[in-house]
Amino acid sequence: MKTINSEHHLDLTQVDEKVYSTLNLGPTHPATHGIFQNVLTMNGETIVGAEQTIGYIHRAFEKIAERRPYYQITTLTDRLNYCSSPINNIGWHLAVEKLLGVETNKRVDYMRIIVMELARIADHLVCNSVIGVDSGALTGFVYVFEEREAIYEIYEELCGARLTTNLGRVGGFDRDFSPLAIQKIRTLMKRLPKILHEFENLLMRNRIFMDRTVNVGGISAERALNYGFSGPNLRATGIDYDVRVQEPYSSYNDFDFIVPVGENGDIYDRFCVRQTEMWESIKMINTALENLPEGKFCTEVPAFFLPPKEDVYSKMEPLISHFKMVMGEIDVPEKEIYSAVEAGNGELGFYLVADGGRTPYRLHFRRPGFIYYQAFPEIIEGASLSDAILTMSSMNVIAGELDA
Amino acid sequence: MENSILLQELKSKFEKSILSVDETADILTVTVAADSIKPIVAFLKNDQDFIYLTDLCGIHYPELEKELGVIYHLHNLVANKRIRLKAFVTKANPQIDSLVSLFSAANWMERETFDFYGIDFVGHPNLIRILNVEYMDYHPMRKEYPLEDATRSDKDDSFFGR
Numbered sequence: 186m187k188t189i190n191s192e193h194h195l196d197l198t199q200v201d202e203k204v205y206s207t208l209n210l211g212p213t214h215p216a217t218h219g220i221f222q223n224v225l226t227m228n229g230e231t232i233v234g235a236e237q238t239i240g241y242i243h244r245a246f247e248k249i250a251e252r253r254p255y256y257q258i259t260t261l262t263d264r265l266n267y268c269s270s271p272i273n274n275i276g277w278h279l280a281v282e283k284l285l286g287v288e289t290n291k292r293v294d295y296m297r298i299i300v301m302e303l304a305r306i307a308d309h310l311v312c313n314s315v316i317g318v319d320s321g322a323l324t325g326f327v328y329v330f331e332e333r334e335a336i337y338e339i340y341e342e343l344c345g346a347r348l349t350t351n352l353g354r355v356g357g358f359d360r361d362f363s364p365l366a367i368q369k370i371r372t373l374m375k376r377l378p379k380i381l382h383e384f385e386n387l388l389m390r391n392r393i394f395m396d397r398t399v400n401v402g403g404i405s406a407e408r409a410l411n412y413g414f415s416g417p418n419l420r421a422t423g424i425d426y427d428v429r430v431q432e433p434y435s436s437y438n439d440f441d442f443i444v445p446v447g448e449n450g451d452i453y454d455r456f457c458v459r460q461t462e463m464w465e466s467i468k469m470i471n472t473a474l475e476n477l478p479e480g481k482f483c484t485e486v487p488a489f490f491l492p493p494k495e496d497v498y499s500k501m502e503p504l505i506s507h508f509k510m511v512m513g514e515i516d517v518p519e520k521e522i523y524s525a526v527e528a529g530n531g532e533l534g535f536y537l538v539a540d541g542g543r544t545p546y547r548l549h550f551r552r553p554g555f556i557y558y559q560a561f562p563e564i565i566e567g568a569s570l571s572d573a574i575l576t577m578s579s580m581n582v583i584a585g586e587l588d589a
Numbered sequence: 590m591e592n593s594i595l596l597q598e599l600k601s602k603f604e605k606s607i608l609s610v611d612e613t614a615d616i617l618t619v620t621v622a623a624d625s626i627k628p629i630v631a632f633l634k635n636d637q638d639f640i641y642l643t644d645l646c647g648i649h650y651p652e653l654e655k656e657l658g659v660i661y662h663l664h665n666l667v668a669n670k671r672i673r674l675k676a677f678v679t680k681a682n683p684q685i686d687s688l689v690s691l692f693s694a695a696n697w698m699e700r701e702t703f704d705f706y707g708i709d710f711v712g713h714p715n716l717i718r719i720l721n722v723e724y725m726d727y728h729p730m731r732k733e734y735p736l737e738d739a740t741r742s743d744k745d746d747s748f749f750g751r
Contacts, residue, residue: 240720247705248729252736283615410666413642413694424666426641431669522615523644523662523673534644536660549646551662559697588720 205233208570212241216574218315219584223561223573230569235562239555243588250548254513255281256355256489258548263349265552266586269308269529270350271300271340276526279434280535281355283524284517285489292480293357294436295473299370300343300352301435301526302466302473306377307336308529309417309459312581316456317388319578320397325387332380335373342366356490357483367474374471381463389460395453402576403451404564412563413556416531417458418580422450428527440469452579489515513543530554530581554586592617595637595672603629616662616671623659623676627686630661630674634691639663639672642688645698647706651732656680657706661688678708687713705730 211222222238246261253261262273275297282289289297310333314326337347343366344352344359353359362370388394404414406422419426427444429437445461447454483490491510492503509515519541525534531553540546557580565573592612599619600607606625611618621629633639644662655677663672678685687710688695699710700719707728710716718725727734 240718240722243720245729248736408693410640411693413692426666431666520614521618523671525643532643534662536644536646536662538648547648549644549660551644555697555701556694560693563693 203228210570210573212238216319218578219582219587221577221582221584221587225570225573227570232565232568232570232573235565235573237559237561239558240588242584246550246589247548250545252544254511254543255515255517255545256510257513258545259353260349260351262550263351264585265550265589266308266528266530266533266554266583267348268311268583269304270348271304271352272308272526272528273533274350274352275301275435276524276528276533277535278353278355279526280522280524280537281489283522284520284537284539285355286518287356287484287489289357289435289484290480291436291478292482293484294439295477296358296362296482297353297435298437298440299362299470299473302470303336303339303370305529306463306466307333308581309463312530312578313456313459314384315578316398316452316575317394319575320394322388322391322394325384328380328387329384332373332377335369335376339366339369339373342369354483354490357481359483359491361482370470370474374467374474377467378464381460381467385460389457397572397575398452398456398579400449401452401572402564402568402579403449403454404560405450408560408563409450409557412560414531414560415553415557416527416529416581417455417462418450418531418557420445421447421454421458423448428525428532432525434524434526440472442469452575455579455581515543517541517543525551528553530583530586531557550589552586552589554580554582555589558582558587595670598637599629599632602632614673616673618673618675620675620677623655623678623685626659626661626674626676627688627691630663630688631691633663633672637665638667639665639670641666642692642694642698643671645688645695645702647702647708647730649706649731653677654679657683657708657731659685659702659708680707683708684711685709686711687716689713704728707731 206227208225208227210225211217212220220241224236225232226234250258250261259274259277262277263270265273310329314329317325340350341347344350406424409419409422423446425444425446430444442465445458447458492507496503497507517539519539521538523534523536525532533553534551536549537545538547565576596610603625606622608622609620641664643664646660648658648660650656657680658675658677661674676685685708687699697719699713702708703716704718704721705728
């Protein structure tokens with residue numbers, strides 16, 4: 186055994202075998218915001234490697250979808266990225282509409298944009314405020330969660346549910362925006378800029394926050410593309426890929442909005458991209474509300490849109506078609522489609538193979554979180570444990586989406 | 590980018606491997622021989638700028654001779670062009686080349702496809718189950734495994750065409 190005295194220091198580099206410690210982070214850990222397991226190999230405080238285990242909340246959505254009529258699959262999509270369920274719902278409706286070859290009217294499109302952008306704001310509010318929490322700033326989180334609550338109240342007014350919304354129908358909505366809903370959206374849009382400013386004042390130029398996030402947890406644009414990154418995580422690296430612009434759906438091409446991009450792909454850039462996207466969303470919602478076209482809240486294609494309840498109760502034909510639709514007896518063309526929307530955390534795709542039957546033959550969800558989360562070990566290699574936690578929350582990985 | 594030019598390029602390079610082409614689908618769909626999937630994807634990536642692997646998933650058609658399929662969605666972000674590739678393998682020999690060396694994104698997607706369809710991606714660095722438990726001894730998304738217990742008699746849906 187070596188002894189240490191002032192003349193002869195113990196030279197650590199001479200120790201032959203490096204002893205790494207193993208740290209089990211998760212599956213349930215207060216810092217991981219969901220059920221993820223990471224077995225970390227640590228050299229002191231530095232991460233040498235990480236081994237991910239996922240699938241703890243796998244619910245076999247793709248298998249279940251093969252036995253459900255199209256309209257019943259909406260409830261499965263709720264439970265993918267549950268921070269912004271309406272985007273998933275509408276994404277699924279758009280996929281089915283693409284399969285059926287349905288053109289929705291402008292009012293439906295604009296209503297959808299309002300709902301989707303509200304959901305995007307809710308998603309980004311959660312993610313960005315949690316970045317704050319994980320870097321030690323709890324205050325911002327408390328500020329913005331009140332606004333998220335207001336968004337959930339709007340969902341409640343639109344469809345009756347808050348988290349797993351099952352919002353809208355194939356072809357449009359089940360009902361029009363009520364005056365109260367519109368009033369709630371307007372009130373929120375008036376209040377939100379102030380809150381966002383306040384939130385940004387707390388974090389954006391905060392020395393401690395910047396020290397924790399700038400040049401931490403970064404990934405290069407090339408690696409990000411290779412890893413299939415999408416959404417704010419990809420845009421933070423400087424690639425301006427946004428499904429809303431590349432393949433506009435639901436009349437997004439009527440709107441003028443900026444696609445913010447970052448430069449380093451680090452935590453701070455992700456934070457800023459999301460922050461800017463929220464401002465753009467507010468602009469879009471305001472424009473859509475002002476220019477909300479007249480028309481019906483659904484598309485008049487009786488083959489797949491449920492008839493009004495009063496007709497079902499009083500007339501024969503609506504009753505028959507209602508029954509047939511609920512039992513899933515609608516005519517579906519025999520083809521396959523890929524339809525994508527820009528969800529809160531990336532490109533949410535639906536690969537749908539229809540064989541003409543009442544259920545999809547095959548439905549695959551392209552879940553953005555599942556694809557980019559595999560880059561996590563590469564990103565955190567050489568980082569400290571506390572930075573790894575922050576990196577994970579900045580990537581906006583949602584367990585429900587990860588495990589399908 | 591026109592479909593015809595891309596197809597011409599593909600056909601001149603891989604004439605024997607292009608089995609069928611479907612231009613009527615929403616995305617240009619090309620069915621290719623399973624043994625040449627890797628060179629074709631490498632060609633699309635390196636020469637045609639399809640640098641983004643959007644999606645990779647499996648499919649099962651029990652009535653076909655080559656039952657199991659792998660479906661690739663590639664995206665050329667510059668020209669904003671998507672392409673869908675399909676490759677089919679038999680259930681007895683479900684081997685197909687892994688794309689992990691070309692796209693890191695393929696790693697988990699291939700593990701997921703292996704997990705649910707039992708497709709063996711040759712050259713994958715860590716081909717183990719990802720969403721299901723390790724000791725599961727079948728591949729649950731194959732069509733021979735019905736979602737509900739087939740022996741149940743209290744749920745007769747035959748009137749509704751199920």
